[in-house]
Amino acid sequence: MHSTHDFKSWSDYFIRNRNSLHLIPWKEAQWLSEKEFEKIRKSIAVFQKGESSDGKHLIQKAHKNAMKTGDKNYFDALMLFINEEHRHSFDLKRFMMIQGIPLLKTHWTDWIFRRLRNLGGLETSISVLLTAEIIATVYYDALSKATDSTVLKSICHQILEDEDMHIRFQSEGLSRFYVKRKFLTNAMIHLIRRILLEATMHAVWIDHRKVFKAGGYGFFSFRQSALSEFCRTIHIVQSVFLKQRLESINLKLNFVNK
Numbered sequence: 449m450h451s452t453h454d455f456k457s458w459s460d461y462f463i464r465n466r467n468s469l470h471l472i473p474w475k476e477a478q479w480l481s482e483k484e485f486e487k488i489r490k491s492i493a494v495f496q497k498g499e500s501s502d503g504k505h506l507i508q509k510a511h512k513n514a515m516k517t518g519d520k521n522y523f524d525a526l527m528l529f530i531n532e533e534h535r536h537s538f539d540l541k542r543f544m545m546i547q548g549i550p551l552l553k554t555h556w557t558d559w560i561f562r563r564l565r566n567l568g569g570l571e572t573s574i575s576v577l578l579t580a581e582i583i584a585t586v587y588y589d590a591l592s593k594a595t596d597s598t599v600l601k602s603i604c605h606q607i608l609e610d611e612d613m614h615i616r617f618q619s620e621g622l623s624r625f626y627v628k629r630k631f632l633t634n635a636m637i638h639l640i641r642r643i644l645l646e647a648t649m650h651a652v653w654i655d656h657r658k659v660f661k662a663g664g665y666g667f668f669s670f671r672q673s674a675l676s677e678f679c680r681t682i683h684i685v686q687s688v689f690l691k692q693r694l695e696s697i698n699l700k701l702n703f704v705n706k
Contacts, residue, residue, distance in 0.1 A: 455524070455620075458528075459528055462528035462529060465532070472539065472603060474599060477543075479547065484597070487594060487662050491591075492544065492591070494552060496544060497551070498580065499536040500534070500537040501562065505573065506526070506574075506577070507530070510522065512570075513569075526621075532610055539606070539607075561576060577618060579648055585612065585615070586665065587652070590665050591604050591663060593662070593663035593664055594662035615677060619681040619684035620684060653670065
């Protein structure tokens with residue numbers, strides 16, 4: 449759908465997506481059963497908190513990068529991406545208010561993720577954010593299967609469609625950093641990202657295993673699904689990496705032939 453590094457097309461996508469959302473049947477909102485309520489109330493509050501980040505530091509880093517490179521397209525697309533995350537947060541918040549589920553002011557996993565995103569430069573922020581997106585794809589699938597609420601299922605299905613594209617968007621964002629480095633350096637970066645994902649999966653399982661189990665996931669199937677998404681991000685990054693290298697070689701050959 450999107451050509452390599454064509455972040456203007458990502459802005460176009462986010463705008464189209466904003467104007468073609470699935471309808472959430474809010475008028476059909478029914479009370480969660482007592483069993484459902486106990487399984488999801490703490491868990492959904494944590495994820496709602498995570499979706500609500502204002503992205504201040506990420507925006508600052510992306511803006512600095514845009515000023516440095518002269519390419520504002522990624523920054524514009526990122527702002528639209530953040531708006532989608534805020535929509536997720538708003539929909540979850542609205543559902544929680546209907547159900548009488550209190551909002552969280554703080555949570556330790558959200559605190560850690562925010563601190564990690566603030567470390568280093570834009571690449572670090574994107575990597576940490578991408579880790580959260582990977583986990584979210586499995587979580588919202590489990591959540592949709594753990595409830596009979598048509599409203600919550602609709603929210604989850606919309607989020608899942610969005611997250612699928614978010615993973616591709618952030619992976620293409622990361623690829624810009626990979627094309628500038630040697631293969632072995634990139635392999636080490638992949639390993640660090642994998643370690644971060646493994647640590648995150650264990651932390652998330654501790655807090656959210658009730659929802660995962662209710663949605664049909666054991667720890668190993670949860671891990672397998674998350675790793676599958678992780679491999680998809682590597683495939684996207686490597687595809688861009690190889691394309692850029694081939695383009696560079698072709699430019700050199702054309703120069704020599706002239």
